[in-house]
Amino acid sequence: MNQYEEQGLEKLKQLKGKRRAERKEPVKKKNTHSHKRVSRTDPEAGHMKRPGKPEELYYLVHETLDTDHGIILAVTATAGNVFDSVPYLDQIEDVHKNIIPVQIATADSAYDFSLAHQVLDENGISFFVRPKPTVNRTTVEFDRAYFSYDPEKDVYICPNQKELHPRSLVRADGCIFWKYWASRKDCKSCPLQSKCLTRKGSLTARYLLENYFRSSVQKNMAQKDSPEYRKALKKRQIWCEGTFAAQKWSHNLKRLLRRGLEAATDHCLLSATAINLKRMIKYMG
Numbered sequence: 001m002n003q004y005e006e007q008g009l010e011k012l013k014q015l016k017g018k019r020r021a022e023r024k025e026p027v028k029k030k031n032t033h034s035h036k037r038v039s040r041t042d043p044e045a046g047h048m049k050r051p052g053k054p055e056e057l058y059y060l061v062h063e064t065l066d067t068d069h070g071i072i073l074a075v076t077a078t079a080g081n082v083f084d085s086v087p088y089l090d091q092i093e094d095v096h097k098n099i100i101p102v103q104i105a106t107a108d109s110a111y112d113f114s115l116a117h118q119v120l121d122e123n124g125i126s127f128f129v130r131p132k133p134t135v136n137r138t139t140v141e142f143d144r145a146y147f148s149y150d151p152e153k154d155v156y157i158c159p160n161q162k163e164l165h166p167r168s169l170v171r172a173d174g175c176i177f178w179k180y181w182a183s184r185k186d187c188k189s190c191p192l193q194s195k196c197l198t199r200k201g202s203l204t205a206r207y208l209l210e211n212y213f214r215s216s217v218q219k220n221m222a223q224k225d226s227p228e229y230r231k232a233l234k235k236r237q238i239w240c241e242g243t244f245a246a247q248k249w250s251h252n253l254k255r256l257l258r259r260g261l262e263a264a265t266d267h268c269l270l271s272a273t274a275i276n277l278k279r280m281i282k283y284m285g
Contacts, residue, residue: 013213042259106236121216140197176212
């Protein structure tokens, strides 16, 4: 992520003639009200708290499969509090470079993060992912839909036909965003400001955030209604979800026999090996 932020800052320097100081890592404030749950017998396990899942200390296994035959190509075990997206790119890149060239990667909405779109696009891999639901946090009447984008000038046009230019780069929620600002002078004299601006202290100017990786995201999402896209997601559901179910039912993936992350990794690898051997024998026979 740092290299993309650096590229963006250099581009911003070309646009504005100057760049901001080097970004400093934010200082994390100590939260005296939070208590991390840690197992006394297996401290490497992670506390998992997800909607629809039982809240407990777990290990998770993350797998990459070939959807032609259901062969598991990569296995990573993590603590239960690790997000699914964390090991995803490393797994796909390792499979792509060292095992078999990947043309299309699929995943569910938990993996719909912008960096994945960008990195896979750079490797020539189409990313067919179920889109993550979007949340509109705008509290004023004129939300993003009221603004049009001019790709030639790289500006947004507001409802009063004024331009918003890219003036800064921000990093938040695991992504990088261009910040398009309107002129304070334009906003101050705008007859529509009550529908477009909120008062927080003093009157400010309107801005919009635009994903730094928007071209890669739009390239993939432009195909989301295509038969190929829907077929890929269906195969993912059959093979990935089906394989996890089969491993839990008959390949001992429900419960670990030993403690620790290393033991969890060995356990998951053995489960994957068992189901792989069965499928290889089936397709070779």
